[in-house]
Amino acid sequence: MNNSTALPISIRGLTKKYGDLNALNSVDLEIKSSEFLTLLGPSGSGKTTLLMAIAGFNRPDAGSIKFGDAEMVLTPPHKRDVGMVFQSYALFPHMTVSENIGFPLKLRGLAAKEVMGRVDEALATVQLSGLGDRAIDQLSGGQRQRVALARAFVFRPRILLMDEPLSALDKKLREHMQIELKQIHRQLGVTTVYVTHDQREALTMSDRIAVINHGELAQVDTPEAIYNRPKDQFVADFIGESTMLSLTRGGDGRLSFGSEIISSSSPNPSVSKWSLVVRPERLHLLEGDVNTSEKQVVFRGHVKEYVFQGETAFALIALDDVTILSVRFGTGAGSRIQLLEPGALVSVGLMREDIILIPQEGQT
Numbered sequence: 516m517n518n519s520t521a522l523p524i525s526i527r528g529l530t531k532k533y534g535d536l537n538a539l540n541s542v543d544l545e546i547k548s549s550e551f552l553t554l555l556g557p558s559g560s561g562k563t564t565l566l567m568a569i570a571g572f573n574r575p576d577a578g579s580i581k582f583g584d585a586e587m588v589l590t591p592p593h594k595r596d597v598g599m600v601f602q603s604y605a606l607f608p609h610m611t612v613s614e615n616i617g618f619p620l621k622l623r624g625l626a627a628k629e630v631m632g633r634v635d636e637a638l639a640t641v642q643l644s645g646l647g648d649r650a651i652d653q654l655s656g657g658q659r660q661r662v663a664l665a666r667a668f669v670f671r672p673r674i675l676l677m678d679e680p681l682s683a684l685d686k687k688l689r690e691h692m693q694i695e696l697k698q699i700h701r702q703l704g705v706t707t708v709y710v711t712h713d714q715r716e717a718l719t720m721s722d723r724i725a726v727i728n729h730g731e732l733a734q735v736d737t738p739e740a741i742y743n744r745p746k747d748q749f750v751a752d753f754i755g756e757s758t759m760l761s762l763t764r765g766g767d768g769r770l771s772f773g774s775e776i777i778s779s780s781s782p783n784p785s786v787s788k789w790s791l792v793v794r795p796e797r798l799h800l801l802e803g804d805v806n807t808s809e810k811q812v813v814f815r816g817h818v819k820e821y822v823f824q825g826e827t828a829f830a831l832i833a834l835d836d837v838t839i840l841s842v843r844f845g846t847g848a849g850s851r852i853q854l855l856e857p858g859a860l861v862s863v864g865l866m867r868e869d870i871i872l873i874p875q876e877g878q879t
C-alpha cells in the first residue's frame with residue numbers, strides 16, 4: 516500500500532564530528548517515499564548517529580536533510596513528525612498498553628474518543644487486540660516491542676525510524692518479528708529507516724540496504740544486488756560468507772587463479788589487482804574429471820574438514836598450501852556429499868554467472 520502522506524528523505528553531504536572523529540563523513544542518501552531502507556554496519560560505524568540526525572536529536576556539522584522539499588536540519592525533533600522505536604522499548608511502566616499507545620495522540624490534543632478508536636486500530640495492526648488493559652510488566656518481550664511499534668506509528672508519522680528494535684529478543688522471536696514488521700510496513704506504507712548490525716536481518720526485511728562503514732556509505736542497493744554484486748571487500752566480507760581468492764592479471768588483461776582463467780578481461784582496466792569472491796553455497800560438487808569451461812570454473816583440492824549441520828553440510832577444501840575454499844552443500848539424496856571424505860581429492864564448480872570480482876583493498 517502506498518501512503519499518500521509518506522515522504523522521501525534526501526540527505527546530502529551530511530557530516531557529524533565528535534572531536535577528531537568523523538562519525539558521519541559527507542553522507543549522501545536518497546530514501547524513497549514508502550521505502551523500507553536499512554542502515555547496516557558494524558558497531559560504531561555511525562548508524563545511530565545518522566538515525567538521530569534524521570530524527571533531529573543531533574545537529575550535524577554540515578549537510579542537508581530534506582523531508583520532501585522541506586529542509587529539516589534546523590527543525591526541532593517534535594516538529595519533524597517522525598515515529599521512533601529503540602532497542603530498549605522505553606515504554607511507560609505505570610501505564611497500560613492502551614495508555615502507552617495513546618500517549619502520542621493525547622500529547623497532540625486528540626479527543627478521547629478519537630484516541631480510543633486509533634489505539635484499537637493500532638492494537639489490531641500489531642496483533643494485540645484485547646490486551647489494551649494489560650500492564651506493561653504482564654507482556655512478553657515480543658509483545659512489548661509491538662506496543663513500542665504501535666506507539667511509534669499511531670499518530671501516523673510521515674517517517675518511521677527504528678534503531679535495532681529486535682536485538683533484545685531471542686532468535687526465534689526475532690525472526691518472527693522481522694516478517695511481522697515487514698508486513699506492518701507494507702500495510703502502513705510509511706517511509707522507514709531501520710538500523711541493524713545483523714546482515715541477515717537486513718537482507719530479510721529491506722527494500723534497499725545502505726551499508727555503512729566508518730561514517731561513510733559503502734554501497735546502497737537492493738538485498739540481491741548487495742549480496743550478488745558487492746562493490747568492495749568490506750561489503751563482500753560483511754554480508755554473507757565468502758572466500759576471497761587473489762587473482763593474477765596477465766599481460767592481455769586476463770584474470771587467473773592458478774591455471775584457471777576466471778575472466779578474459781579485467782572489469783576496469785585501471786585497477787590492477789582483483790579478487791574473486793566465492794560464496795560457499797554457489798559451489799557445487801563435481802563427479803569425475805570435469806575441466807574449466809565456458810560455463811564454469813573448476814577448482815580442485817583436498818577435503819580438510821567436513822561438518823554435517825542438518826539442512827546443509829559444510830566443507831573446507833585446500834586448493835594449495837595457503838588457499839582454503841569454504842563450501843556449503845545441500846544434504847539431500849542427490850547431493851554427492853559422500854565424496855567429502857577428509858583427505859579426498861575433489862572438484863568443485865563455480866558457474867561463470869556466479870563470479871564476483873572486486874578490486875583489492877587500497878585500489879579503486
Ligand code: ADP
Pocket residue numbers: 533536538556557558559560561562563564565
Ligand atoms: P553505531 O550506531 O553504528 O554503533 P554510533 O553512531 O553510535 O555507531 O557511533 C559512531 C561513532 O561515533 C562511534 O565511534 C562512537 O563511539 C562515536 N560517538 C557516538 N556518539 C558519540 C558522542 N555523543 N560523543 C562522542 N562520540 C560519539
Ligand code: MG
Pocket residue numbers: 562563564
Ligand atoms: Mg547504534
